[in-house]
Amino acid sequence: MARDESGFSHPDEGTLSLEAIFHALSDSYRLRIVRALAASAVPMNCGDLSFGRPKSSMSHHFRILRAAGVLHTTSQGVEHMNSLRRDMLDRRFPGLMAAILGETGQPAAGDHPRRLTPA
């Protein structure tokens, strides 16, 4: 978990908790942050992800997402750059982020989802 060079602490892959991740994703602003980051090819700073809310409020949301292991923050000059920890999440919970972001890759709606009882 150790604080990294930038002074932020990020959980190790081994200590990720699905519960904490779900809690992190159960807020609409945090979900918007995750979706924006997923759609971006490059890391984004906090200001670009503040959706017009006060800095202190958003700082709180970033902290929750960071502590859950959903995103990674690093300092670049005065800015704090954020990116999804997609590789780690995909290793630890394959399919989770894809499902959240709607990148199906799985049978789409209308197709034959796996079902216990035949249709």
Add this chain to the structure above:
Amino acid sequence: MARDESGFSHPDEGTLSLEAIFHALSDSYRLRIVRALAASAVPMNCGDLSFGRPKSSMSHHFRILRAAGVLHTTSQGVEHMNSLRRDMLDRRFPGLMAAILGETGQPAAGDHPRRLTPA
């Protein structure tokens, strides 16, 4: 959303909220309920899923899961039988439940998860 024959109200597929689902899954007892139901071939009653906690507390957790659309409850005699709404969830958020339950079906840990930046 209408209350069904059994007197319980369950959300329609169209009104599912990812946020509400995440909130429902952000509690450890609720996650245990979901996992137990996923592992069971048949619906389970509330008593079998109470993990030794008071009835009123668990009733609360069942209500949250039901309202989020995660499970379906129906009366059978004095008992309330619960089952995962797996088909609906799979249609609406393909891969989500599989990811939660650890049924990968996706590249497993150590394999080549889709990555934006080549390894």
Add this chain to the structure above:
DNA sequence: TTGTTTGTTCGATAAAAATGGAACTAATCC
């Protein structure tokens, strides 16, 4: 060094969730 920008931390308040006892309801049995 003073000022600016970007974001964190602090602290107080408000809102939301969780907990569990007690009373209650519905189905079932005797």
Add this chain to the structure above:
DNA sequence: GGATTAGTTCCATTTTTATCGAACAAACAA
């Protein structure tokens, strides 16, 4: 009818989260 079982609802309490202004810190520029 009375007793039992299974779970819900009500209510009060506690715990956890969210919100946001204000003070603060770090990096940088003039």
